[in-house]
Amino acid sequence: MSFSMFTLCDPLLKAITELGYTQPTAIQEKAIPSILSGQDVIAAAQTGTGKTASFALPILQKLSAYQTGKERKLRGKRIRALILAPTRELAVQVEASISAYGKYVELSSMAIYGGVDSDEQKQRLIWGVDIVVATPGRLLDLAHQRALHFDELEVFVLDEADRMLDMGFIDDINKIIERLPVQRQNLLFSATISDDVRALARRAIHNDAIELAIKPDKATSAKIDQWLVTVDKGNKSALLSYLIKERQWQQALIFIETKHGAAKLVSQLEKRGIHAESIHSGRTQAVREQILTQFKAGKVKFLVATAIAARGIDINDLSRVVNYDLPDQPDDYIHRIGRTGRAGASGEAISFVAKDNFRNLCAIESRLGHIIERKAFDEFPVKKTVPVSILNYVPKHQRSN
Structure with missing residues (x-):
């Protein structure tokens, strides 16, 4: 047609x-x-x-x-x-x-x-x-x-x-x-x-x-390679830096929960020689628009964004998104990964999952209807392991009595 x-x-x-x-x-x-x-x-x-x-x-x-x-x-x-x-x-x-x-x-x-x-x-x-x-x-x-x-x-x-x-x-x-x-x-x-x-x-x-x-799962995930890494909270920024350098990432949109966390992560990346920018509610509208323009033009390679600030980012050839913080709601996860793999292109969605993210992970995988592939890196051993999800797991606050 x-x-x-x-x-x-x-x-x-x-x-x-x-x-x-x-x-x-x-x-x-x-x-x-x-x-x-x-x-x-x-x-x-x-x-x-x-x-x-x-x-x-x-x-x-x-x-x-x-x-x-x-x-x-x-x-x-x-x-x-x-x-x-x-x-x-x-x-x-x-x-x-x-x-x-x-x-x-x-x-x-x-x-x-x-x-x-x-x-x-x-x-x-x-x-x-x-x-x-x-x-x-x-x-x-x-x-x-x-x-x-x-x-x-x-x-x-x-x-x-x-x-x-x-x-x-x-x-x-x-x-x-x-x-x-x-x-x-x-x-x-x-x-x-x-x-x-x-x-x-x-x-x-x-x-x-x-x-x-x-259907969101068909619309947003068919061409997206989804995988997750279980990681202790204190090692997240080091793991992100490792992946950027070792896998030679050229660009990524990185989702994080708070504006304070976004500013801190940018600082940590800069100390490891990785230039990044952030957008969040603490930045002026003019600055946010300027950074978004630079990111779309490829002048900014790594953009750390809170979920709300990232609304409106529309890039057909964005190759990768990272859930530095796993979202609470499954639909938020689907929306985030839908930022990549657009216009017929393939994309990659990586999530960092700590032990206290287990319930969120279960809900997301239940929403997707499949287990997300897990990867591990010897350089980042996990002290607090994350159990394998159960697809029909229902968070406690959603259970009927």
């Missing part, structure tokens, strides 16, 4: 051809026709499966003069499509994709997020913007200042809905939904469709919605 089967206009097809898009991914194949037909959509799809294009392309098509037959003049401070994203980095990334897809379409777009002066954002909104990608907090702030209005909104998208709930945005989202016109198309994308996500969908979507799902 090719993108031309979606009856997208020639300017959109030209842009995505230049970007190297040939065949739609599974979520694109399912979502694009449904969105073009005007249906509300609830979709379960991981980052790395092409989900941004699955809603951006039909939105660009629907709002363009090629669909309507005439160019629509925007009123001041109005927007036609709103995409909510959980983080600044993701908002910037999604808007950049929309700009690239819409290169030859006469539509405007912008990203709205906190951490920067709002005056420039308000100035751009004065003339109206077709597509806005925004984080909830800054969007509400501008709405309260009457810097934008929603009365001409046609499409509303909740991107990474599960993450927005995890980050405590539910009150802001509800306030935003209350401001939107009833007559609109609603699209919700989430890595998983939990009960909380379904409850959010019921509030956001008034019409019957079509539900689409791409």
Whole structure:
């Protein structure tokens, strides 16, 4: 199947051809026709499966003069499509994709997020913007200042809905939904469709919605070589340095739990002659964006990131991710490893596992449906061994009485 089967206009097809898009991914194949037909959509799809294009392309098509037959003049401070994203980095990334897809379409777009002066954002909104990608907090702030209005909104998208709930945005989202016109198309994308996500969908979507799902294990792990190393906590940084040097790694995205841990690890790597950078909530937005740009360009080889700060990192040829700290939730693990092995390329996902990570490891392997390959290095003997997981192990707090 090719993108031309979606009856997208020639300017959109030209842009995505230049970007190297040939065949739609599974979520694109399912979502694009449904969105073009005007249906509300609830979709379960991981980052790395092409989900941004699955809603951006039909939105660009629907709002363009090629669909309507005439160019629509925007009123001041109005927007036609709103995409909510959980983080600044993701908002910037999604808007950049929309700009690239819409290169030859006469539509405007912008990203709205906190951490920067709002005056420039308000100035751009004065003339109206077709597509806005925004984080909830800054969007509400501008709405309260009457810097934008929603009365001409046609499409509303909740991107990474599960993450927005995890980050405590539910009150802001509800306030935003209350401001939107009833007559609109609603699209919700989430890595998983939990009960909380379904409850959010019921509030956001008034019409019957079509539900689409791409199995995460097939979508994110088919071309990813996953393996783990059992290691004592005190040896983690030394093991990471060893792997980088002995295996001659050229680039890696390294996930860590805290900003203090990120700064400490960068310092430890530097002492061993390995240049690394970190992104976390303690760094300014400008610095984070600069480091991300350098990492994508290959100027920064090793990037240590807290999970939230890493949202929005989208690199087609990222060869390796490292779970320096194993995540608590299986879906977080799947999302992290989905950063590599994209666009048909192969990737590698390495996890460092200490004895107190056993329960998390069991839950992850149960979610995957298989045991992750274990590797050991003689240079790093383990004092506290990690038992082999049991696939049907259920953490104590999840057990029924």
